[in-house]
Amino acid sequence: MNKHYHTVVIGGGCLGAACAFSVQRRLGNKRGKVAIIEKKVLGAGLSSRHSAIVRSANASPMAARMAKIATQYWKNLKPLWGVNIPYEQPGAIWIADNTTGSDSESWATLEQMLQQEGIDFAMLAHRDVMDLSRQALKTVPDEMYYYEPDVLQLDSPQILNAMQTAAKKNRIDVLEHCDVIDFEFTGQGISALHTSQGKFFAEHVINAAGAWSGELFAGIGLSIPVALEPVYAANFLVSVDDIPKGMPIIADYVNQAYFRRWRGSILHMHQPRSRNVKDIARAFSRTAMNPEGANVIYDALSFNVTHQQLDNYLGKVMNRFPKIGKPVYAGGYYSFFDITPDLKFILGADTQFTNLYYCLGAGQALKYAPIFGEIIADLITEGGVILNSIDIDEFSIARFSNNDISRYWQANALKQSSL
Numbered sequence: 001m002n003k004h005y006h007t008v009v010i011g012g013g014c015l016g017a018a019c020a021f022s023v024q025r026r027l028g029n030k031r032g033k034v035a036i037i038e039k040k041v042l043g044a045g046l047s048s049r050h051s052a053i054v055r056s057a058n059a060s061p062m063a064a065r066m067a068k069i070a071t072q073y074w075k076n077l078k079p080l081w082g083v084n085i086p087y088e089q090p091g092a093i094w095i096a097d098n099t100t101g102s103d104s105e106s107w108a109t110l111e112q113m114l115q116q117e118g119i120d121f122a123m124l125a126h127r128d129v130m131d132l133s134r135q136a137l138k139t140v141p142d143e144m145y146y147y148e149p150d151v152l153q154l155d156s157p158q159i160l161n162a163m164q165t166a167a168k169k170n171r172i173d174v175l176e177h178c179d180v181i182d183f184e185f186t187g188q189g190i191s192a193l194h195t196s197q198g199k200f201f202a203e204h205v206i207n208a209a210g211a212w213s214g215e216l217f218a219g220i221g222l223s224i225p226v227a228l229e230p231v232y233a234a235n236f237l238v239s240v241d242d243i244p245k246g247m248p249i250i251a252d253y254v255n256q257a258y259f260r261r262w263r264g265s266i267l268h269m270h271q272p273r274s275r276n277v278k279d280i281a282r283a284f285s286r287t288a289m290n291p292e293g294a295n296v297i298y299d300a301l302s303f304n305v306t307h308q309q310l311d312n313y314l315g316k317v318m319n320r321f322p323k324i325g326k327p328v329y330a331g332g333y334y335s336f337f338d339i340t341p342d343l344k345f346i347l348g349a350d351t352q353f354t355n356l357y358y359c360l361g362a363g364q365a366l367k368y369a370p371i372f373g374e375i376i377a378d379l380i381t382e383g384g385v386i387l388n389s390i391d392i393d394e395f396s397i398a399r400f401s402n403n404d405i406s407r408y409w410q411a412n413a414l415k416q417s418s419l
C-alpha cells in the first residue's frame, strides 16, 4: 500500500491523537489528510496507564501557563476535538516537608510564580486541610500544605473512548498494528515512512512515539533523549466513608505518593517521578541496557506486583489515611514515566529535518494533550506558534544539541525544582 498524507503522526497515544485532531481541523476536508500510524492500538502505550489528573502547578512558568490553558480546553474539548469528556473538579492538596527552611522557601517561590500566572495555588492551614479532606487525612506539624482548587480529574477509559470517537469524527486515517520502521529523505526533509504495512508519503511528520522515540530515530542519526522510569500504580478498595466524595487529589511529597479517589470506593495511588538528577541519570543508564527497549511497557510482567512493593504502598496509605486501617488490594500494574534529562517536554520543530516535529511528554503530559495539539498545528499550518503568550523555545530538542547527555547533566546539575 502506498499513500500520500499531508501529515503523518507516529504514535497513537493522547499526544499523537491530539496533534492529529488539531492539524486535521485546521486543514478541513480539502487541504489534505492526516494519518496516525500506531504499532499497537490507539491509546495502548502510556496513555492508558496514567492517573488522568489535570493540574497547572509546575516549576516552569511557561509549562504552568500552558497547563492553565489546557485545563480550559479539557473542560470544553468539543471545539478542538469534536467531542467532550466528562470531568470532576476535586482540586488538589500538595503536601511538602517543612523541616528545612530551603524547602519552604522554594514552595513559597512556586506559590508566588503560579499566582503571577493567574493560577489559584495558595498555602493552606492544617485545619483547612482537615476540612477539605473531611478529616480523612493525617496532618503533621512539620508539614506544609498548598491547595490548587482548579485541578481536574478525568477518567482514562473515557479519554480513550473520546480519542476513538474524535478520530472518526475528524476523519483521521488510523492505521493500527502498523509499525514505523524507517524513513526516506529528500533534501532536508523526510519524504516517506517505511512501515509494516508499506510505504507512506508525508509532507509533515510528527514524532509522538513517546518512549520509543530514541530507538526509532537513532537509525537516522537523531538523538532523542527519552528514558523509562518504572512506577507502580495500585488500587485499594476502601470504604466510601473513609475516603469521602469530593476529597481533593493528594500530592504527598513527604510520603512520595499521589492519592486519588476513583470510581467511588477505590483509592488509586502511585509514586511521583523522581526529581533527583542522579536517579534520572540512572534511569537513562538502565534504558540503554534494557533489551526490550520501550516494549517493556507491553510486557505482561508489568501486571505483576511483588509483596515488597505492595507493603511499601500499604505503609504509605496507612500513614496518610489512618482511619482506613489496612486497605484491600484491588489490583495494580507497572507503568513507566517517559522522562527526559530535565523532565521537560520535547516540543516543536526538529533542527535538521525541516518537516519533522516533536510532541513528547516527559512523564507528565496527558494534561497538555489539547494544547500541544494546537501548538503543533500552529507550527505546521501557520509556520509558528500563534497561540497568545506561548513560547516553546524552552522545550526545543535543540537544548540537547551537543549530543552528550552527561555533559548536559553536569551543566544543569541540580537545578532541581519542587514540582
Ligand SMILES: Cc1cc2nc3c(=O)[nH]c(=O)nc-3n(C[C@H](O)[C@H](O)[C@H](O)COP(=O)(O)OP(=O)(O)OC[C@H]3O[C@@H](n4cnc5c(N)ncnc54)[C@H](O)[C@@H]3O)c2cc1C
Pocket: 010, 011, 012, 013, 014, 015, 016, 037, 038, 039, 040, 041, 042, 043, 044, 045, 046, 047, 048, 049, 050, 051, 052, 053, 054, 178, 179, 180, 181, 208, 209, 210, 211, 212, 213, 216, 231, 232, 233, 270, 335, 336, 337, 359, 360, 361, 362, 363, 364, 365, 366, 367, 368
Ligand atoms: C503512573 C503514571 C501516572 C500518570 N499520571 C498522569 C496524570 O495524572 N496526568 C498527566 O498529565 N500525565 C500523567 N502521566 C503521564 C502520561 O501518562 C504520559 O505523559 C502520556 O500518556 C504520554 O502520552 P504519549 O502520547 O506521548 O505516549 P504513549 O501513550 O506512550 O504513545 C506513544 C505511542 O507510540 C506508539 N509507537 C511507538 N513506536 C512506534 C512505531 N515505531 N510505529 C508506530 N507506533 C509507535 C506506541 O505503541 C504508543 O501507543 C502519568 C504517567 C504514569 C506512568
